[in-house]
Amino acid sequence: MELLLFCVSSFPSVYAERWSANLMNTPMLRGALEQFGFKEETYAPQLSLLNRFGKGREVAQASLWLASDQSSYVTGTTLHVDAGYTNR
Numbered sequence: 001m002e003l004l005l006f007c008v009s010s011f012p013s014v015y016a017e018r019w020s021a022n023l024m025n026t027p028m029l030r031g032a033l034e035q036f037g038f039k040e041e042t043y044a045p046q047l048s049l050l051n052r053f054g055k056g057r058e059v060a061q062a063s064l065w066l067a068s069d070q071s072s073y074v075t076g077t078t079l080h081v082d083a084g085y086t087n088r
Contacts, residue, residue, distance in 0.1 A: 022082035025053040049084030 023029060023044075033043060045051045062081045065071055080086045 020078050020080050020082065020086075021054060021059045022085045023047055023053050024059065025055055029053065047085055048082075049088070052083070054081065054083060 025040075033040065040053060041051075044053050048054075059081050062079055066074070066079060
């Protein structure tokens with residue numbers, strides 16, 4: 001995926017970005033936590049510097065920003081919407 005992003009973004013006037021998200025607070029995640037006996041308070045800090053799971057709205061806002069004119073100087077990169085997980 002990184003190579004594709006690099007190749008596409010190397011063309012003039014072509015903007016190519018992507019976002020990468022961590023665990024999102026969804027019914028599926030809640031079910032898995034319950035099934036295996038985990039609680040968000042103890043599990044989320046292992047994966048998030050903010051000690052919580054992400055919200056779908058937070059990823060949507062990042063996607064909207066990437067699609068807007070406000071990100072017009074951004075290309076060929078990945079926006080990590082992961083509460084700092086990749087910086088650990």
